Amino acid sequence: MDSIGFGIRKEMVRDAANSILAQNHTVLYNNDELPPQVGIHWPQRYLDKSSYKRTKAKPMETARKKAQEPAYIKGWFNDFLVYCQEHGIVPADFWNFNECGVRLGIVKN
Numbered sequence: 001m002d003s004i005g006f007g008i009r010k011e012m013v014r015d016a017a018n019s020i021l022a023q024n025h026t027v028l029y030n031n032d033e034l035p036p037q038v039g040i041h042w043p044q045r046y047l048d049k050s051s052y053k054r055t056k057a058k059p060m061e062t063a064r065k066k067a068q069e070p071a072y073i074k075g076w077f078n079d080f081l082v083y084c085q086e087h088g089i090v091p092a093d094f095w096n097f098n099e100c101g102v103r104l105g106i107v108k109n
Contacts, residue, residue: 008047
């Protein structure tokens, strides 16, 4: 999870461990008893022993929260469509750029 930018939480560790225990319990014992679960402090002890990095997430800014609301996004695309129609911009004129811009003649290995 660290490699894709998401920190691991104790709840995730607990749920994964309980899922593994439940699968093994069903396969090995094949009975109607409830599967065992990890203890309340087990996820913290696991994280203490592992090599996961600890970072605290900062609260998201209000403007960023608003920008992720579906109504706001739909409104932005509606405004963009109107702008394109007013200025005669067709989909063939769109280019997919990111923050890096364009680097002509540079090939990635």
